[in-house]
Amino acid sequence: MKQAQVPAVLESVLHEIPGIQITPKEGSRVRVDVAPGALPAILELLKGQLGFMHLSAISCIDWPQTDEFELVYTVWSHEQKMTVSAHVTIPRDPGEYVSVYDIHTPAGFFERDIHEMFGVRFDGSPNLRKFILTSWNGPPPMLKSFDTLAYVEETFQWVDYRPEWLRDIEAKGGGIDSEGEGAPS
Amino acid sequence: MSDTTPVIPDQPEVCRTVDAEERGVWRRVMDRFADHCRARSLFVLHYCTGCGAIELPPTITSRFDMERVGVSPMVTPRQADILLITGYLSVKTLKRVILSYEQMQSPKYVLGFGSCTINGGMYWNSYATVKRLDQYIPADGFIAGCMPRPEAVQQVFLDLMKKIDAGQANAWQDYYLNYDRYLGNQMALFGEEWHTPVDVIAEAEHYGYVGDGTRGRFTEILDRHAAYALRDAPEDYPERGANERLLP
Amino acid sequence: MRPQNYRPVAHPPSHEYELYFGPNHPGIEGNYAIRVRLKGDVIQEAIADGGYLHRGFEKIMESRLWIQNVALVPRICVPDPVPMEDSYARSVEALGGLEVPERAQWIRVLMLEVSRICAHLFTFGGNAATIGLYTNMFWGVSMRDLFLDIFEEITGARIYHMYITPGGVRRDLPPGILDKLSAVIDELERRAPEFDDLFFDSTVVMNRAAGCGTMTQEQALSWGVTGPNLRACGLPFDLRRDDPYLVYPELDFDIPTETAGDALARMRVRKAEVQQSIRILRQVIARLPSVKGPIRCPLPNPLAWNVPAGEAYARAESSKGELGFFVVSNGGDKPWRVHVRGPSQMHAVQVLENLLTGARIEDIAQIMFSLDACPPEVDR
Numbered sequence: 001m002k003q004a005q006v007p008a009v010l011e012s013v014l015h016e017i018p019g020i021q022i023t024p025k026e027g028s029r030v031r032v033d034v035a036p037g038a039l040p041a042i043l044e045l046l047k048g049q050l051g052f053m054h055l056s057a058i059s060c061i062d063w064p065q066t067d068e069f070e071l072v073y074t075v076w077s078h079e080q081k082m083t084v085s086a087h088v089t090i091p092r093d094p095g096e097y098v099s100v101y102d103i104h105t106p107a108g109f110f111e112r113d114i115h116e117m118f119g120v121r122f123d124g125s126p127n128l129r130k131f132i133l134t135s136w137n138g139p140p141p142m143l144k145s146f147d148t149l150a151y152v153e154e155t156f157q158w159v160d161y162r163p164e165w166l167r168d169i170e171a172k173g174g175g176i177d178s179e180g181e182g183a184p185s
Numbered sequence: 186m187s188d189t190t191p192v193i194p195d196q197p198e199v200c201r202t203v204d205a206e207e208r209g210v211w212r213r214v215m216d217r218f219a220d221h222c223r224a225r226s227l228f229v230l231h232y233c234t235g236c237g238a239i240e241l242p243p244t245i246t247s248r249f250d251m252e253r254v255g256v257s258p259m260v261t262p263r264q265a266d267i268l269l270i271t272g273y274l275s276v277k278t279l280k281r282v283i284l285s286y287e288q289m290q291s292p293k294y295v296l297g298f299g300s301c302t303i304n305g306g307m308y309w310n311s312y313a314t315v316k317r318l319d320q321y322i323p324a325d326g327f328i329a330g331c332m333p334r335p336e337a338v339q340q341v342f343l344d345l346m347k348k349i350d351a352g353q354a355n356a357w358q359d360y361y362l363n364y365d366r367y368l369g370n371q372m373a374l375f376g377e378e379w380h381t382p383v384d385v386i387a388e389a390e391h392y393g394y395v396g397d398g399t400r401g402r403f404t405e406i407l408d409r410h411a412a413y414a415l416r417d418a419p420e421d422y423p424e425r426g427a428n429e430r431l432l433p
Numbered sequence: 434m435r436p437q438n439y440r441p442v443a444h445p446p447s448h449e450y451e452l453y454f455g456p457n458h459p460g461i462e463g464n465y466a467i468r469v470r471l472k473g474d475v476i477q478e479a480i481a482d483g484g485y486l487h488r489g490f491e492k493i494m495e496s497r498l499w500i501q502n503v504a505l506v507p508r509i510c511v512p513d514p515v516p517m518e519d520s521y522a523r524s525v526e527a528l529g530g531l532e533v534p535e536r537a538q539w540i541r542v543l544m545l546e547v548s549r550i551c552a553h554l555f556t557f558g559g560n561a562a563t564i565g566l567y568t569n570m571f572w573g574v575s576m577r578d579l580f581l582d583i584f585e586e587i588t589g590a591r592i593y594h595m596y597i598t599p600g601g602v603r604r605d606l607p608p609g610i611l612d613k614l615s616a617v618i619d620e621l622e623r624r625a626p627e628f629d630d631l632f633f634d635s636t637v638v639m640n641r642a643a644g645c646g647t648m649t650q651e652q653a654l655s656w657g658v659t660g661p662n663l664r665a666c667g668l669p670f671d672l673r674r675d676d677p678y679l680v681y682p683e684l685d686f687d688i689p690t691e692t693a694g695d696a697l698a699r700m701r702v703r704k705a706e707v708q709q710s711i712r713i714l715r716q717v718i719a720r721l722p723s724v725k726g727p728i729r730c731p732l733p734n735p736l737a738w739n740v741p742a743g744e745a746y747a748r749a750e751s752s753k754g755e756l757g758f759f760v761v762s763n764g765g766d767k768p769w770r771v772h773v774r775g776p777s778q779m780h781a782v783q784v785l786e787n788l789l790t791g792a793r794i795e796d797i798a799q800i801m802f803s804l805d806a807c808p809p810e811v812d813r
Contacts, residue, residue, distance in 0.1 A: 025745070025746075026527040026745055027527075027676065027678075028676055029746055031744075053654055053655075054654070054657065054659075055657060056746075056748065056755060056757050056774055057746075057757055057759060057772060057774035059759040059770070059772035059774075060772075061761050061769070061770045062770070072744070072759065074746055074757070074759065074774075076676075078668070078670060078675075081675050081676060083676070083746065083748075085744075085746060104657070105655050105656055105657065105783065106656065106657030106779055106783070108783060109778055109779065109782050109783055110778075113778075117491075131481075131482075131483055131484060131782075132483055132484030132487045132812055133484060133487070134277060134482075134484060135276045135277045135280065135375070135484075136276075137376075138312075141312055141313075141489060141492055142491060142492055146312075146492075148310055148311065148312045148489065148492050148493065148496065149310045149496070151312045152305075152309070152310055152311070152312060152316070155312075155373075155374070156305070156315065156316040156317070157316065157317060157320065158304060158305075158316060158317070159303060159304045159317060161304075230457075231457075232456075232457045232464075233463055233464050234464055234485075235464070235486065236486075236508060236511040236592075236809060238463070238464075238511075239511045239512060239592055240591075240592065242555075242558075242570070242574045243574055243575075243577075243578050243581075246570070246571045246574045246575060247571050247574075247575045248574075248575050248578050260458075262457070273488060275484070275485060275486060275487050275488065275812075277484050277485050277487070278456070278464060278485045278486070281456055281457060281485070285457055307504070307505065307508065308488050308489075308493065310493055310496060311488050311489045311492070311493050312489050312492065313487045313488055313489040314488055314489075331593065332590070332591065332592045332593055334591065
């Protein structure tokens with residue numbers, strides 16, 4: 001995979017911001033690591049000067065090793081034909097960040113989704129009510145600390161699978177290894 | 186409220202009760218005749234509960250054409266005969282499925298479509314989907330596979346028609362006979378405040394399918410809800426919380 | 434006993450009422466609900482309510498091997514599964530530094546375009562049915578079935594193919610499939626004027642769809658609209674051209690646009706896109722026999738495949754808009770995080786809520802179908 005140069009136009013706009021790190025990635029994507037405080041300013045700058053109008057996604061990644069959440073803002077410019085993904089890292093406790101809804105309207109949905117799935121609060125987001133998990137009382141399910149298989153085994157029951165041919169095998173001392181790894185209880 | 190036991194008001198006469206006389210030989214002959222006719226005109230509730238709904242348009246429309254054997258979609262649960270659970274059921278959908286199922290007129294038939302309704306299928310370790318459909322509502326048949334082909338859907342309809350014709354598609358009676366067990370499973374998932382607008386026990390009495398499993402400790406919880414709802418609801422009554430969770 | 438969904442309204446004005454539209458409603462695409470507040474039959478406020486199709490994909494993908502997830506991804510969007518497989522595969526390839534052989538890239542384009550035609554035919558039929566034209570639905574579905582037969586012959590499955598794997602495709606095309614595809618395309622082209630007569634020249638469509646659910650280009654851009662819905666507002670934004678992937682740079686096709694931005698314009702864009710897809714498929718059919726070589730690059734043992742740490746964002750132009758897979762690896766044999774950005778996450782929530790405000794109740798279904806909102810993609 002060929003490593004591209006950092007596009008000059010991006011460097012000329014972003015060089016003034018302190019502590020920023022620009023890395024070219026696959027295709028037309030450029031990764032930008034920023035401090036949490038500088039992100040709204042950078043999104044504003046990219047939108048105003050380079051036409052990064054379109055917010056593709058906000059992705060949240062849980063890193064329990066460092067007790068942090070990583071937020072990735074992926075923006076696309078119709079003018080530059082380029083993707084920038086801006087990475088910020090916020091501490092898991094208290095897990096709060098600012099909303100970018102006033103810069104990019106689609107952020108409303110993504111912030112609502114991240115709030116629901118990870119429990120991150122976004123100050124100034126217009127609507128953080130539950131959307132998908134309205135019947136859910138447990139912890140935010142996308143957290144790494146939430147074990148989905150343990151929850152399933154506690155909540156649901158499996159079909160007792162005992163067909164005829166299996167009974168024959170069991171009569172001879174064989175059968176399904178239900179103690180092995182990953183076997184349903 | 187703790188010092189008074191809830192008063193269960195007398196149930197109003199919902200529908201006409203059936204005499205024992207009527208359930209005689211003549212009645213059974215008529216039932217068989219009705220089953221024979223019923224098997225030839227089935228309406229499937231138009232409810233896309235999961236991804237299996239994508240194979241229903243080809244099944245119903247011109248290529249495979251289930252209408253030629255008398256199966257047709259119907260938009261309201263109250264006029265539908267078959268509830269086709271097309272694939273996985275999330276917990277949120279299961280609530281609506283139970284509400285739809287209880288609104289349907291008996292006799293009613295449930296078909297599970299795809300592996301997800303049998304044992305969770307592909308989503309066996311997903312926290313969001315229900316693993317076994319038949320724990321919550323009784324099912325008459327299942328189609329294995331993901332995604333089952335339209336021919337498989339046709340086959341299960343034809344099998345169901347044969348079963349109805351022979352008077353063997355009786356899973357709906359099991360819901361009345363063992364209502365307490367089904368309700369208990371539903372409550373285990375949705376919480377004890379779960380209740381539906383349909384009075385299933387009155388229906389069971391009407392159809393004459395009250396068994397040992399119709400009433401039990403879970404239906405007692407239900408009666409308590411009814412008593413509270415008819416009187417002034419106390420402050421700690423959990424109804425409001427249940428509504429909050431149901432609606433966004 | 435109070436109904437389960439009972440909720441007291443605090444002194445509502447007598448001329449306003451609330452309606453719960455869906456999930457058990459034939460006018461809703463998939464399993465989805467909209468809570469609308471009405472005055473007469475004009476919608477004052479619409480609140481989308483999703484989550485009925487939530488399967489926790491992003492969570493269960495973290496507990497499966499990289500190769501096992503190939504079976505999971507097409508299930509995220511039911512009517513248009515191939516772009517899901519392709520985007521996931523491309524994101525894993527970007528992480529693992531795999532080069533897809535050229536023949537596999539051509540086969541993938543073939544699959545993607547057939548899937549696009551299928552999805553558009555389905556939407557076309559559904560959209561017509563929402564305004565009472567059921568013949569179109571029958572025709573669209575039966576036409577789509579011919580393409581599903583092609584899928585079945587190539588992959589063995591009608592709906593969920595699981596055909597595109599990281600590194601290439603699962604197996605080569607069966608002999609004679611290109612001729613069969615040609616015949617199906619010709620049939621679709623032969624039928625196209627009849628579809629026009631029935632739908633686009635119909636008075637019902639002119640009266641109902643024109644001016645329904647209109648959005649301007651500025652609104653569309655600020656709401657994050659992509660795909661045919663954005664092109665119906667006049668902006669020729671297509672990721673196949675603007676952020677090209679696979680062999681799309683070598684292909685010759687136009688990006689159809691309309692300017693009206695209403696339901697009719699969106700359907701016209703889809704119709705023109707089907708014609709462009711046919712054009713692309715003809716080029717692929719002409720080119721594929723001359724492209725020789727392997728169909729998959731050598732993969733490590735898929736059961737113990739540790740993809741190098743890093744992150745990748747792969748996007749594709751699906752039939753509904755921009756589809757993105759943001760995949761993070763920590764160097765393990767399972768993904769650390771997969772985030773699916775479906776186009777309908779915008780279209781079915783914020784855009785739908787905005788477009789429904791001020792619309793009439795009979796247009797809810799039409800607006801939803803003309804946006805081609807796909808609920809499984811929203812809920813994941």
